[in-house]
Amino acid sequence: MRLSEYMEPELVTVDMKADDGRQLVDELTRLICSQHDYIDRDLLANAFIERQHKGRAGLECGIAVYHALVRGLKRPVFAIARLADELDLGTLDGTPVRIVFALVSPEDSPATHVRLLARMARLFNRPKIQNRIRAAASRLELYNLLRKEDAGHV
Template sequence: MRIAEFLSPQAVIADMQSRTKPEVLRELSATLVRAHPLLQEDRLVEVLREREKLGSTGIGEGVAIPHGKLPGMTQLQAAFGVSRAGVDFEAIDGKATHLFFALVAPENSAGVHLKALARISRLFKNPRFRASILEAPTTADIHALIIQEDARP
C-alpha cells in the first residue's frame, strides 16, 4: 500500500489556519469533504473527536495522525495539513504539533487502517523529511514530497 492510493493532492493544506485541536479536526474534515464530496463533514469531525477522547493521536516530534472509521466508506481516505504556527494537540511529548495526517477508513477495515497508520508513522520519524515538509511552500510541493518519500525502498 502506498500513500498515493489514499492521499489526493486536493486533500493537502499548505498553511492551516486552525489554532486549537477542535479547529484542526474541523479543517482536516472540511478538506477531506472538498476532495471527496460524498463524505459528510460533521460526521467526519465527530469520528475524529471520538477517537481523540480515547487519547491524543499526537505521536510527538510535531506529528499527529487523527484517525477513525466511518460506516459507508468504500476505501481509505486521507487529508494532510501543515500548521506553520503549531497547535497544542496534547501530543505525548508535550510539544506543539505542526504536521497533521488525518485518516478515515471504512468501518470493517482493520488491516488497511493499521497498515496505513504504521506507514505514515514510519515515514514521519525521519527528521529531515519533517523539516522538508515544513519548508515546502505549496500544496503541490508537499504532496510531491510525501509521495516521493513514500516511494523510497
Template sequence: MLISVAEVAALLHTKESTVVKWIKKEKLPATPMNETYVVNRMDLLEWATEHDIKVPPELFTAADADLQFPTLAEALETGGIHRNVPGTDKLSVLREVVSRLNLPPQVDPEFLLQVLLAREALGTTAIGDGIAIPHVRNPILLQGQPAAAVMLNFLENPIDFGALDGKPVEILFLLTSPNVKTHLHLLSRIAYALHNEGFRSALSERSDAAAILAAARSFDQGIKNGKNP
C-alpha cells in the same frame, strides 16, 4: 497472514520472550496455538505504530503481498496537501480539516467530527515533534470510496494537542479508507515514513507539493527495495 512469535521477534530484532511479554502485558493481539502464539501481520503493524516501534520494510512488503495497498504517495495524491489550515484550538482545526474531506453524501461531517473529538478525549493522537494523526479505533470507512486517502495538513497556527513532549501540533495527517486493513496499513506506513530522513525533511521545510510527493515516492521505492528508512 499469521506469523509466529519467532518470526515477530526476528522482524523486530528482539527476543521471543519480549514478544511474549508484549502479548501478555502490552496487549499485542495474538491467538494461542500449540502452546505458543501467532500474530496477524496487520495487527502487528497497528500495534507497533501505536507503541512507536519501528518496523522493517519487509513487514510492509509482506503485507502488500496479501492485499493491493496504495503507496503513501498515491494516498497523499488522493487526499491532498493543504496549507495554512486555520484554527485556534483542537476543535476548530479538526472542524476545518473535516470540512475539506471529499465525503460521500451519506456521511455526516458533524458526526465524523464528534467521533474524532471523542477519540482525542481518550488520549491525544499527537505523536510528538509537532505532528498528530487523528484517527479512531474503528477507522474512517467511506462506503463507495474507491481509494484510500491521506490528507496532509499544515496548520496556520500551532495547536496544543496535549502531546507528551509538550510541543504544539503544526502538521496533521487524516486518513480515510474503504476498508479496515488498508486503514491500518496506511497508519503504520505514515508512522514509518516519519522516521525517513527525506520525507521528514520535506515536512519540516514545508516543501511544495511536488517535493513532498517526490519524497513520499522515494520512501515507497525504498520500502519496495528493502532500504528504508
C-alpha cells in the same frame, strides 16, 4: 501497500489555520469532505473526536494524527495539513503541533487502516522527512515530496 495510493493533491495544504483542537477537526473535516462530498461531515468530525478521547492525536516532534473508521466510505482517504501556526495539542513530548496527518478508512476495513497507520509511522518518524515537510514551499511541493518518499520507502 503504499500510502500514495490514497493521496490526492487537493487533500494537501500548507497553511491551515486552527486556534484549537476542535477548530482543527473542523478544518480537517472540511478539507476531506471538499473532495469526498459523500462523506457525512458530522459523522467524520465525531469519529475524529471520539478517537481523540481514546488516545491523544498529538504524538511528538510536532506531529498529530487524526484517524477514524467511518461507515459509508468507499476507500481510505489520506490528508496532510501543515498548520500556519503551531498548536498545543498535548503532544507526548510537549512540542506544539505543526504537521497534521488524517487517515479515514471504511468501517469494514480495519486491517487496511492499521497497515496504513503503520506505513505513516515508518515514513514520517524520521527527522529528515519532518524537516522537509516543514520547509515545503507549496501544497504541490509537499504532495510531490510525500509521493516520492512513499515510493522510495520499503
